Amino acid sequence: MTYSLFFFIRDVTDENLVDWIDWSLAQASLGTVKNRAYRMRRALIEPLQNLYGVSDKLLNMTLADILLAAPASKPLWLETGYSMIAIDTLVHNFLQRTGIQRTLGAKHQFGSACYATDGCADTIRRIATQIDARHFNPNYPCNFPRFVQHAIWRYCAQSELNVCNGNNIDDGFRCNNKGCPLFYRCKRVSLHA
Structure with missing residues (x-):
C-alpha cells in the first residue's frame, strides 16, 4: 500500500x-x-x-x-x-436493524453495495437533508452527511455510546432494548431472521 x-x-x-x-x-x-x-x-x-x-x-x-x-x-x-461518508458494519447494520434500508427500498448486503446507488451512503445523504446540523453546532453546514454518519457510528460503537451493536443485540432476534431512545420508532429488524 x-x-x-x-x-x-x-x-x-x-x-x-x-x-x-x-x-x-x-x-x-x-x-x-x-x-x-x-x-x-x-x-x-x-x-x-x-x-x-x-x-x-x-x-x-x-x-x-x-x-x-x-x-x-x-x-x-x-x-x-x-459529504464523504464511511460505511462500516456498525452503520450498515444500524440502517438494517432500524428498518431504514427496507423503508427506503435500499436493502442490500454489506460491502461495495453500500456505496452504490441507493446504498447506505445514499441513504445517509437522504437522511442528512432532513437534519439541520447547525442545531448541533452553528459552525456546521445545514446539510452535513459526514456528521450524520459519524453520529450513527458513535451510537453503535462499543468505544462510544455502545447501544445498537451485536454485543448488545442478538442478531438472530428483534432488539428488546426498551431503554433505547429509538425503541418505539425503530422497526427492530433481526439481522439473521
Whole structure:
C-alpha cells in the first residue's frame, strides 16, 4: 500500500498531492450545482481506488478527515469533506436493524453495495437533508452527511455510546432494548431472521 501511494503521488499528482486535490475539485465543481458534491467526491475517490488495498470506507474516512481539516481558504475541500461518508458494519447494520434500508427500498448486503446507488451512503445523504446540523453546532453546514454518519457510528460503537451493536443485540432476534431512545420508532429488524 505504501509503494502504491508513493507511485500515485509521484506519477499522478506530479509529487504535489495538495495541488492535485485543488485542481481535481476545481474541475469537478464546474457546471451545474446538481450532483456537484458527487462529482467532487468521485474526482478524488476514483483515481485513489487504484491504490493497492484501499477500500471505499478507508478512502472516505481518510479524505473526510483531511478535507475537513482544511482552512476556510479551501471551501471546495470543506464542501467535499462534508459529504464523504464511511460505511462500516456498525452503520450498515444500524440502517438494517432500524428498518431504514427496507423503508427506503435500499436493502442490500454489506460491502461495495453500500456505496452504490441507493446504498447506505445514499441513504445517509437522504437522511442528512432532513437534519439541520447547525442545531448541533452553528459552525456546521445545514446539510452535513459526514456528521450524520459519524453520529450513527458513535451510537453503535462499543468505544462510544455502545447501544445498537451485536454485543448488545442478538442478531438472530428483534432488539428488546426498551431503554433505547429509538425503541418505539425503530422497526427492530433481526439481522439473521
